[in-house]
Amino acid sequence: xxxxxxxxxxxxxxxxxxxxxxxxxxxxxxxxxxxxxxxxxxxxxxxxxxxxxxxxxxxxxxxxxxxxxxxxxxxxxxxxxxxxxxxxxxxxxxxxxxxxxxxxxxxxxxxxxxxxxxxxxxxxxxxxxxxxxxxxxxxxxxxxxxxxxxxxxxxxxxxxxxxxxxxxxxxxxxxxxxxxxxxxxxxxxxxxxxxxxxxxxxxxxxxxxxxxxxxxxxxxxxxxxxxx
Amino acid sequence: xxxxxxxxxxxxxxxxxxxxxxxxxxxxxxxxxxxxxxxxxxxxxxxxxxxxxxxxxxxxxxxxxxxxxxxxxxxxxxxxxxxxxxxxxxxxxxxxxxxxxxxxxxxxxxxxxxxxxxxxxxxxxxxxxxxxxxxxxxxxxxxxxxxxxxxxxxxxxxxxxxxxxxxxxxxxxxxxxxxxxxxxxxxxxxxxxxxxxxxxxxxxxxxxxxxxxxxxxxxxxxxxxxxxxxxxxxxxxxxxxxxxxxxxxxxxxxxxxxxxxxxxxxxxxxxxxxxxxxxxxxxxxxxxxxxxxxxxxxxxxxxxxxxxxxxxxxxxxxxxxxxxxxxxxxxxxxxxxxxxxxxx
Numbered sequence: 001x002x003x004x005x006x007x008x009x010x011x012x013x014x015x016x017x018x019x020x021x022x023x024x025x026x027x028x029x030x031x032x033x034x035x036x037x038x039x040x041x042x043x044x045x046x047x048x049x050x051x052x053x054x055x056x057x058x059x060x061x062x063x064x065x066x067x068x069x070x071x072x073x074x075x076x077x078x079x080x081x082x083x084x085x086x087x088x089x090x091x092x093x094x095x096x097x098x099x100x101x102x103x104x105x106x107x108x109x110x111x112x113x114x115x116x117x118x119x120x121x122x123x124x125x126x127x128x129x130x131x132x133x134x135x136x137x138x139x140x141x142x143x144x145x146x147x148x149x150x151x152x153x154x155x156x157x158x159x160x161x162x163x164x165x166x167x168x169x170x171x172x173x174x175x176x177x178x179x180x181x182x183x184x185x186x187x188x189x190x191x192x193x194x195x196x197x198x199x200x201x202x203x204x205x206x207x208x209x210x211x212x213x214x215x216x217x218x219x220x221x222x223x224x225x226x227x228x
Numbered sequence: 229x230x231x232x233x234x235x236x237x238x239x240x241x242x243x244x245x246x247x248x249x250x251x252x253x254x255x256x257x258x259x260x261x262x263x264x265x266x267x268x269x270x271x272x273x274x275x276x277x278x279x280x281x282x283x284x285x286x287x288x289x290x291x292x293x294x295x296x297x298x299x300x301x302x303x304x305x306x307x308x309x310x311x312x313x314x315x316x317x318x319x320x321x322x323x324x325x326x327x328x329x330x331x332x333x334x335x336x337x338x339x340x341x342x343x344x345x346x347x348x349x350x351x352x353x354x355x356x357x358x359x360x361x362x363x364x365x366x367x368x369x370x371x372x373x374x375x376x377x378x379x380x381x382x383x384x385x386x387x388x389x390x391x392x393x394x395x396x397x398x399x400x401x402x403x404x405x406x407x408x409x410x411x412x413x414x415x416x417x418x419x420x421x422x423x424x425x426x427x428x429x430x431x432x433x434x435x436x437x438x439x440x441x442x443x444x445x446x447x448x449x450x451x452x453x454x455x456x457x458x459x460x461x462x463x464x465x466x467x468x469x470x471x472x473x474x475x476x477x478x479x480x481x482x483x484x485x486x487x488x489x490x491x492x493x494x495x496x497x498x499x500x501x502x503x504x505x506x507x508x509x510x511x512x513x514x515x516x517x518x519x520x521x522x523x524x525x526x527x528x529x530x531x532x533x534x535x536x537x538x539x540x541x542x543x544x545x546x547x548x549x550x551x552x553x554x555x556x557x558x559x560x561x562x563x564x565x566x567x568x569x570x571x572x
Contacts, residue, residue, distance in 0.1 A: 106519060118549055120551055121552060210492035
């Protein structure tokens with residue numbers, strides 16, 4: 001057990017030293033808050049309509065509707081973790097992962113034999129893995145503590161239906177922006193602690209969506225980050 | 229060795245009807261997906277099916293006004309081809325030739341042809357089986373088309389005449405071992421018959437009115453059924469099933485029609501509860517979430533589905549939906565679900 005702690009400590013030290021080395025190797029702007037950033041927080045994704053569908057049968061004069069459905073993925077909150085690397089003074093690349101538990105709901109109505117309308121639903125576990133490019137803007141004009149940014153990226157989504165009986169995967173693309181605000185900073189070691197808020201437009205294909213269409217939904221997030 | 233002497237001809241599955249129900253007297257088989265014919269082989273109930281394929285069939289050399297024997301051969305050939313083209317089913321058929329024999333002769337040949345049956349004034353056509361009692365395997369299946377009705381093979385159908393290919397497609401489903409599907413809506417007529425409003429299965433027991441050709445294409449329920457009996461390719465691994473019980477007042481309910489609506493495809497695939505525990509299983513579903521709807525089996529005569537001399541079907545409950553989405557997993561089963569229904 002003691003040996004293990006020692007190895008962990010050594011690894012942290014190695015990362016720290018590497019970060020410090022990289023930091024000095026790049027000509028960074030004054031007020032720079034480090035090359036690496038790790039953050040975690042909460043995220044909220046708006047509802048996604050998956051459209052309507054009717055259960056129909058064949059009749060001599062066309063289609064006969066047995067009942068109608070309308071399906072959506074309900075808005076949901078979740079958690080996310082991200083890791084960013086500054087590649088130039090203005091640009092970062094970041095990787096992120098998130099976990100949410102949205103509900104898939106189908107409203108059933110208009111049954112031809114009078115069955116009561118209802119909402120049939122299931123709980124879904126959804127995981128994402130994203131990559132993004134972040135462009136930090138106007139850092140000097142905001143006095144160094146606040147950094148607006150815009151970002152764009154793409155990722156992978158994997159949804160596990162209730163009971164984990166079926167997995168569905170898909171692609172997601174997003175663009176948006178936000179603000180980072182440094183709560184504290186110092187010149188060496190852990191260079192800063194701050195909060196970040198962002199808003200994005202998310203375009204997703206497949207996953208929980210059982211058609212091939214792209215579904216667009218808003219998403220917002222708030223997180224705490226450390227820079228080093 | 230096929231024991232012909234112990235294989236009585238069973239007048240089980242009949243077929244499409246003129247205006248009212250009838251047909252089908254096959255015993256439904258518990259614990260199997262899809263409504264299939266069950267036969268007793270020794271002391272065990274087994275699914276009625278062809279053990280060897282291609283299934284060879286012969287065509288009787290008798291025509292009727294408007295349909296020559298060659299027209300007949302071509303129309304039933306197209307219907308056999310439609311079933312054979314199901315990519316997830318392995319059954320195949322082979323035309324054996326024209327014969328002077330008539331359907332219903334116990335000659336070891338499956339023969340399709342016209343027969344005058346004025347006594348069956350609501351039966352368009354009928355499939356009769358010869359079954360090996362020892363194994364339950366099909367030995368012979370004859371189909372007769374009732375000359376009491378007017379028939380057509382016109383590509384677009386003819387007013388007042390029944391489309392031969394449509395009715396043959398239904399009967400060949402029986403010949404292959406399928407029972408009736410209940411995915412259809414009907415209304416009662418003053419004469420006691422029924423009019424079909426809509427159906428989403430070729431194997432629905434009541435035919436569309438004369439002159440229509442909408443029944444020449446198989447529906448997802450038919451494809452699921454034939455693929456369940458004769459699975460081929462990746463059918464078993466690429467599709468899933470939903471199973472469970474239908475209960476009323478805590479007791480299992482026999483004969484409830486359970487329909488799965490696939491949100492991804494819009495397909496309707498169904499089965500009925502097949503024992504006193506109210507158990508059902510619906511196979512051949514596209515993996516993904518489904519809406520489950522339960523209704524009484526009241527859109528056709530009950531003897532279209534069950535041998536009502538030995539079973540009692542409960543029709544006293546309200547149509548209802550399950551309040552949760554049920555996922556059919558790929559290559560697996562949903563796990564038992566319970567659908568509670570209330571009396572009317």
